[in-house]
Amino acid sequence: xxxxxxxxxxxxxxxxxxxxxxxxxxxxxxxxxxxxxxxxxxxxxxxxxxxxxxxxxxxxxxxxxxxxxxxxxxxxxxxxxxxxxxxxxxxxxxxxxxxxxxxxxxxxxxxxxxxxxxxxxxxxxxxxxxxxxxxxxxxxxxxxxxxxxxxxxxxxxxxxxxxxxxxxxxxxxxxxxxxxxxxxxxxxxxxxxxxxxxxxxxxxxxxxxxxxxxxxxxxxxxxxxxxxxxxxxxxxxxxxxxxxxxxxxxxxxxxxxxxxxxxxxxxxxxxxxxxxxxxxxxxxxxxxxxxxxxxxxxxxxxxxxxxxxxxxxxxxxxxx
Amino acid sequence: xxxxxxxxxxxxxxxxxxxxxxxxxxxxxxxxxxxxxxxxxxxxxxxxxxxxxxxxxxxxxxxxxxxxxxxxxxxxxxxxxxxxxxxxxxxxxxxxxxxxxxxxxxxxxxxxxxxxxxxxxxxxxxxxxxxxxxxxxxxxxxxxxxxxxxxxxxxxxxxxxxxxxxxxxxxxxxxxxxxxxxxxxxxxxxxxxxxxxxxxxxxxxxxxxxxxxxxxxxxxxxxxxxxxxxxxxxxxxxxxxxxxxxxxxxxxxxxxxxxxxx
Numbered sequence: 001x002x003x004x005x006x007x008x009x010x011x012x013x014x015x016x017x018x019x020x021x022x023x024x025x026x027x028x029x030x031x032x033x034x035x036x037x038x039x040x041x042x043x044x045x046x047x048x049x050x051x052x053x054x055x056x057x058x059x060x061x062x063x064x065x066x067x068x069x070x071x072x073x074x075x076x077x078x079x080x081x082x083x084x085x086x087x088x089x090x091x092x093x094x095x096x097x098x099x100x101x102x103x104x105x106x107x108x109x110x111x112x113x114x115x116x117x118x119x120x121x122x123x124x125x126x127x128x129x130x131x132x133x134x135x136x137x138x139x140x141x142x143x144x145x146x147x148x149x150x151x152x153x154x155x156x157x158x159x160x161x162x163x164x165x166x167x168x169x170x171x172x173x174x175x176x177x178x179x180x181x182x183x184x185x186x187x188x189x190x191x192x193x194x195x196x197x198x199x200x201x202x203x204x205x206x207x208x209x210x211x212x213x214x215x216x217x218x219x220x221x222x223x224x225x226x227x228x229x230x231x232x233x234x235x236x237x238x239x240x241x242x243x244x245x246x247x248x249x250x251x252x253x254x255x256x257x258x259x260x261x262x263x264x265x266x267x268x269x270x271x272x273x274x275x276x277x278x279x280x281x282x283x284x285x286x287x288x289x290x291x292x293x294x295x296x297x298x299x300x301x302x303x304x305x306x307x308x309x310x311x312x313x314x315x316x317x318x319x320x
Numbered sequence: 321x322x323x324x325x326x327x328x329x330x331x332x333x334x335x336x337x338x339x340x341x342x343x344x345x346x347x348x349x350x351x352x353x354x355x356x357x358x359x360x361x362x363x364x365x366x367x368x369x370x371x372x373x374x375x376x377x378x379x380x381x382x383x384x385x386x387x388x389x390x391x392x393x394x395x396x397x398x399x400x401x402x403x404x405x406x407x408x409x410x411x412x413x414x415x416x417x418x419x420x421x422x423x424x425x426x427x428x429x430x431x432x433x434x435x436x437x438x439x440x441x442x443x444x445x446x447x448x449x450x451x452x453x454x455x456x457x458x459x460x461x462x463x464x465x466x467x468x469x470x471x472x473x474x475x476x477x478x479x480x481x482x483x484x485x486x487x488x489x490x491x492x493x494x495x496x497x498x499x500x501x502x503x504x505x506x507x508x509x510x511x512x513x514x515x516x517x518x519x520x521x522x523x524x525x526x527x528x529x530x531x532x533x534x535x536x537x538x539x540x541x542x543x544x545x546x547x548x549x550x551x552x553x554x555x556x557x558x559x560x561x562x563x564x565x566x567x568x569x570x571x572x573x574x575x576x577x578x579x580x581x582x
Contacts, residue, residue: 086419101430
């Protein structure tokens, strides 16, 4: 549905998007994850036809975003970082205007506006001036604006910013409900959001793609398998030495000395290995009391930090 | 075309949901009513005086009150436009840029030209709405005057005001599109219009090619013929090309927003 090929955007002083390629399949939710200034917004603006790319191509529903910009724009609903609202309009007048400018035929307009208001739960605010709404409601009107013409592709730049926790959950449900019939790209710097809503994640940093995969794969595969947290009542060095000898263990790092003579260590296993039973056997074989043994996947947060840190270290190293 | 109408309707509703349009129209109508009243009173008085002198000493020229009132009034009107049009156009693009709503328009299936034309015709409509009530006084005057002036003169004068206003609106829209600040937009267009206005004074002396070129550029100079009831094709062409140039520059300016955004 969306094909991005070798996309680059250079501004006078920096490269915002640097040879980015990815594909989004029909009905999929793709998450853009990255620190502020990573190039998420720029990529989205290129996809929506707001700004042209310096080089590379992007296609939406088979249309080039630059050469067939109007065709692409017909098929896209876009919520920019700051919702593009006319403060002096009422909610329903605003949505009607958006429906009109997005080519919704007159006979369907009323129904589409109604539908967008129901989906984003703003029906009771329809006659209010947008400037009188709270931040959360404004955000939802912005979301309604992106849905009102029932576009094939929906691009949301930080859709849950400014919402309270309950609204965030509602919006995530809404986005999940839209998948399937719509293709969605959303950007965020909130990590749980990605693992909760997205089918696949693009981690983007300094304009480059650092990783692209499903949230599950990113958490397991990418960083070389499972790690196990072991809490034992024994001397730290003895525990480390014992566990390091188990075949398949890549690394043993002690977490903390712990109180009352307990030692907690993190054992990183090679990919695809489950060492929990062996660790248990070894520890028990020594006669040490075993207090805790649990597998811990690296959280997306850790992967994210690691990927983006590595990259900046490389950058610094190469610039020296 | 559909996109242009959508933008046009949004602009019109925007003018009339905010107090801005009402205030501008009200100020304009108060001023025009005052000038109309004063001009009529003064010129009627002069006519009486002339009639009295004619009776005493004989001779003297006939006094065409309606034509004089109209000419003077439309002269004043052009000066009023100088102040009013920057206020009508200052927010047209600057506010959309500041609020980020330009991003909505520019990612919607409408061309830049449709956006620009929609906005231009909306501001022109507001100008027409402002001018309409001024016709009431003239209709009354022409109906009661003896001898009356031809209605065609009034028509030519309104055509002139409309063309002059449209040219100034096109210019003001362009200046609004180059900045995010309404104030800067208003100052730029006011300054530019003022410059076009003084070009007329400054260049009246000389006869060189330079001064005649400068004179030609003065938007107010081409307006004079219209106030005398003369519709000259060269003046029509001047205003129409001025408007087209303004619209063209605005489209380029809107397009350039895509390229320079960092």
